Amino acid sequence: MGRKILLEHINVPGINTFDVYRQKGGYRALEKALKTMSSDDIVEEVKKSGLRGRGGAGFPTGMKWSFLAKPEGKARYLVCNADESEPGTFKDRYLMTYIPHLLVEGMIVSSFALGANTSYIYVRGEMMPQIRILEKAIAEAKAAGFLGKNILGSGFDHEVYVQPGGGAYICGEETALIESLEGKRGNPRIKPPFPAISGLYNCPTVVNNVETIAAVVPIVNDGGDEYAKIGIGRSTGTKLISASGNLNKPGVYEIELGVTVEDFIYSDEYCGGIANGKRLKAVVAGGSSVPILPANLILKLANGENRLMTYESLSDGGFATGTMLGSGGFVAFDEDQCIVRNTWNFSRFYHHESCGQCSPCREGTGWMEKVLHRLEYGHGKLSDIDLLVDVSKKIEGNTICPLGDAAAWPVASAIRHFRDEFEWHVTNPKEAMERNYGLAGYADPLPKPEEVM
Amino acid sequence: MSEKVKVSIDGITIEVEPGTSILNAARIIGGDIVPPAMCYYSKLEGSGGKCRTCLVKVSKGSEKDPRPMPKLVASCRTAVMDGMEVQNITSPEVKEARKGVVEMLLINHPLDCPVCDQAGECHLQDLGYEHGSEATRYEFERRTFDRIDIGDKIQLHMTRCILCYRCVYVADQLTEKREHGILGRGDASEISTYIEKAIENDFSGNVIDVCPVGALTDKTFRFKQRVWFTKPVEAHRDCPTCTGKVSLWYKGEDVIRVTARKDVYGEVEDFICNTCRFEKKNTNDWIIDGPRQISNRSVISSNHYEQLAPPPVVRKNLALQAANKEEFERATKH
Ligand SMILES: Cc1cc2nc3c(=O)[nH]c(=O)nc-3n(C[C@H](O)[C@H](O)[C@H](O)COP(=O)(O)O)c2cc1C
Ligand code: SF4
Ligand code: SF4
Numbered sequence: 001m002g003r004k005i006l007l008e009h010i011n012v013p014g015i016n017t018f019d020v021y022r023q024k025g026g027y028r029a030l031e032k033a034l035k036t037m038s039s040d041d042i043v044e045e046v047k048k049s050g051l052r053g054r055g056g057a058g059f060p061t062g063m064k065w066s067f068l069a070k071p072e073g074k075a076r077y078l079v080c081n082a083d084e085s086e087p088g089t090f091k092d093r094y095l096m097t098y099i100p101h102l103l104v105e106g107m108i109v110s111s112f113a114l115g116a117n118t119s120y121i122y123v124r125g126e127m128m129p130q131i132r133i134l135e136k137a138i139a140e141a142k143a144a145g146f147l148g149k150n151i152l153g154s155g156f157d158h159e160v161y162v163q164p165g166g167g168a169y170i171c172g173e174e175t176a177l178i179e180s181l182e183g184k185r186g187n188p189r190i191k192p193p194f195p196a197i198s199g200l201y202n203c204p205t206v207v208n209n210v211e212t213i214a215a216v217v218p219i220v221n222d223g224g225d226e227y228a229k230i231g232i233g234r235s236t237g238t239k240l241i242s243a244s245g246n247l248n249k250p251g252v253y254e255i256e257l258g259v260t261v262e263d264f265i266y267s268d269e270y271c272g273g274i275a276n277g278k279r280l281k282a283v284v285a286g287g288s289s290v291p292i293l294p295a296n297l298i299l300k301l302a303n304g305e306n307r308l309m310t311y312e313s314l315s316d317g318g319f320a321t322g323t324m325l326g327s328g329g330f331v332a333f334d335e336d337q338c339i340v341r342n343t344w345n346f347s348r349f350y351h352h353e354s355c356g357q358c359s360p361c362r363e364g365t366g367w368m369e370k371v372l373h374r375l376e377y378g379h380g381k382l383s384d385i386d387l388l389v390d391v392s393k394k395i396e397g398n399t400i401c402p403l404g405d406a407a408a409w410p411v412a413s414a415i416r417h418f419r420d421e422f423e424w425h426v427t428n429p430k431e432a433m434e435r436n437y438g439l440a441g442y443a444d445p446l447p448k449p450e451e452v453m
Numbered sequence: 454m455s456e457k458v459k460v461s462i463d464g465i466t467i468e469v470e471p472g473t474s475i476l477n478a479a480r481i482i483g484g485d486i487v488p489p490a491m492c493y494y495s496k497l498e499g500s501g502g503k504c505r506t507c508l509v510k511v512s513k514g515s516e517k518d519p520r521p522m523p524k525l526v527a528s529c530r531t532a533v534m535d536g537m538e539v540q541n542i543t544s545p546e547v548k549e550a551r552k553g554v555v556e557m558l559l560i561n562h563p564l565d566c567p568v569c570d571q572a573g574e575c576h577l578q579d580l581g582y583e584h585g586s587e588a589t590r591y592e593f594e595r596r597t598f599d600r601i602d603i604g605d606k607i608q609l610h611m612t613r614c615i616l617c618y619r620c621v622y623v624a625d626q627l628t629e630k631r632e633h634g635i636l637g638r639g640d641a642s643e644i645s646t647y648i649e650k651a652i653e654n655d656f657s658g659n660v661i662d663v664c665p666v667g668a669l670t671d672k673t674f675r676f677k678q679r680v681w682f683t684k685p686v687e688a689h690r691d692c693p694t695c696t697g698k699v700s701l702w703y704k705g706e707d708v709i710r711v712t713a714r715k716d717v718y719g720e721v722e723d724f725i726c727n728t729c730r731f732e733k734k735n736t737n738d739w740i741i742d743g744p745r746q747i748s749n750r751s752v753i754s755s756n757h758y759e760q761l762a763p764p765p766v767v768r769k770n771l772a773l774q775a776a777n778k779e780e781f782e783r784a785t786k787h
């Protein structure tokens with residue numbers, strides 16, 4: 001059994017309330033931090049823990065915190081990114097629904113470490129129930145004296161506010177989130193300046209994912225070194241994975257970074273295999289933005305070793321044979337699923353969600369969607385496939401924010417690994433409308449790597 | 454004054470003030486190495502970074518940190534560093550990316566230049582001509598919008614808009630009440646005013662001048678004349694609201710349009726007020742300063758009097774010279 005540190009008490013009845021959370025050792029980290037540690041100590045522990053951002057980019061959190069500018073006489077802010085809108089990702093919602101106090105405690109401790117007296121939790125607008133849950137949790141924490149003025153006599157004042165999101169995926173991009181929080185249209189800002197220098201209301205700001213902030217609690221409780229013992233290499237600690245698709249047991253799992261992908265999919269501890277006795281065809285391992293991989297490549301590295309659920313192992317092989325851990329949205333596709341249709345569906349999402357500021361993303365996402373739609377519905381041409389690759393290249397890397405890349409990668413990777421299936425949609429349009437392409441060779445063992453002389 | 458920093462663009466080295474953008478450094482050098490800029494406007498704070506036509510490659514970050522930048526950067530929003538080396542037209546990667554951006558800007562553009570008042574002074578036309586390809590690969594219906602009147606003097610033809618946001622910044626920075634902005638998202642974004650309200654402000658007409666395409670046009674000039682048949686002169690008047698420095702655009706003896714004075718990058722010298730722009734259309738409202746310099750690369754120059762110097766074929770043919778005597782005399786007077 002893998003260790004659980006975020007979801008350890010998730011099945012305890014009433015853990016969503018202050019009293020039960022407290023009985024189970026909740027707010028210990030807060031007491032420890034405020035009474036015995038300096039803010040620099042906490043940053044140091046987080047650095048030692050090796051914790052990396054759980055929102056998608058995987059940037060080391062301790063490093064991000066130490067970049068925060070600290071000019072005299074200017075407020076600093078911590079903003080929690082709870083806008084979770086990436087297709088395939090639903091772990092933050094789970095955490096906020098069932099154990100909201102973990103996030104609230106993490107917010108207070110992190111804010112203390114960063115010297116922020118005001119912090120915000122920016123929650124996806126559609127998650128109204130979670131917004132109420134968090135507000136209730138904040139009120140409970142305040143009633144217990146963990147929020148407000150001079151918390152536990154430490155001289156530290158702190159307030160946490162919940163802000164319902166603007167209703168767009170793009171508001172999850174950190175600078176768009178800041179704009180939206182300021183009450184403006186959620187357009188990503190042009191960087192530099194980065195939020196660490198000039199973020200919310202032009203003040204130094206740290207934006208962190210819900211899970212990142214929650215993980216600060218066990219790090220403070222047990223120490224960064226203890227946290228870093230879990231995991232492999234630079235992928236330390238545990239990670240929440242949102243497993244969905246054709247799995248026997250979809251859901252949110254807390255894994256120790258480093259379990260094999262094979263174990264994660266097939267073992268009974270986790271997803272329990274592919275549903276309905278089907279075979280695995282493909283996996284999107286980290287939310288809709290990351291490259292899709294066929295079954296054989298997601299299970300094994302190009303050199304034949306098992307692929308692991310870590311930042312490094314999932315991206316092994318670059319984009320030629322690898323993908324990314326991203327936000328941990330793990331979507332499995334069985335042999336009956338159509339890759340062309342899925343790619344079209346993803347690109348429909350990005351087309352709809354592009355903010356429209358920069359030309360390659362605004363125009364390119366719509367273009368790709370239209371071409372994919374045509375392919376899926378049997379009106380495509382063989383030249384469309386190369387056209388898609390070319391358009392995706394024209395978007396990738398040339399935009400203001402990473403949404404452009406996120407729109408380009410799924411298309412480019414689907415064509416890289418499943419070109420036959422795209423071609424089949426063109427050459428057999430009628431059949432493609434009636435049945436799926438099937439498994440073809442996507443689950444076959446990888447060819448043995450050639451010996452390099 | 455702080456130390457100047459040294460930057461090289463396409464191999465040409467120049468020293469500029471710290472904090473200067475790559476684009477502005479390139480404009481100081483001038484010529485072909487200046488990246489095209491469809492959204493940046495030096496007089497509008499916060500503009501730029503959006504259209505991505507000005508992308509360049511930074512092959513050396515600075516003297517201190519010589520690593521190249523991993524991605525192409527928007528030159529209008531990237532400050533130069535000491536020792537920075539930039540590639541624009543010398544980088545195939547930049548040219549390819551720019552071609553992509555131009556293609557993207559054009560896939561939903563109506564290409565209705567024959568009936569567009571902006572034709573001839575449209576930056577998208579120039580951009581397409583210089584960096585685009587002849588044929589489109591886009592085979593879908595183009596996005597269209599209804600035309601909207603913004604007050605009685607300005608027309609918004611959203612179908613032609615490239616969403617450069619310049620007009621939004623004008624509305625934001627030159628007018629005190631913000632009623633003009635962007636609705637919708639992604640490729641359904643549109644410029645609009647709050648419930649199609651007229652922007653009632655002395656400076657609202659400047660949105661016409663900053664618009665790089667024919668999306669915001671002057672209704673008082675609508676369909677009056679192709680710009681290359683008009684003759685621009687510089688003029689001024691004593692205006693209580695603005696500097697009163699304008700360009701008058703003549704057709705024969707009539708002033709058919711008044712605009713601010715624009716440079717080769719389409720940037721105005723001074724923003725002008727609506728009274729100057731829309732109300733003063735008589736020569737005797739103005740003091741004429743002289744003919745307007747027009748780049749000989751612009752189609753407007755084809756009819757400019759300075760260019761009326763006899764073309765070679767005429768110069769050698771005495772019969773033709775005699776037939777055009779009057780024009781020659783006028784042309785050679787300057
Ligand atoms: C289009 C887009 C959407 C994003 N959506 C989210 C999101 O919903 N939740 C999130 O935590 N991070 C999201 N991110 C990542 C954030 O920009 C940012 O990197 C993250 O909040 C940083 O937190 P971390 O360091 O704790 O991961 C998104 C990024 C992009 C480009
Ligand atoms: S890449 Fe897309 S979402 Fe991001 S700023 Fe540009 S248009 Fe907006
Ligand atoms: S209307 Fe003109 S100025 Fe305004 S965003 Fe569109 S192209 Fe730019």
Ligand code: FES
Nearest residue numbers: 490502504505529
């Ligand atoms: S001019 Fe630089 S991005 Fe538009």
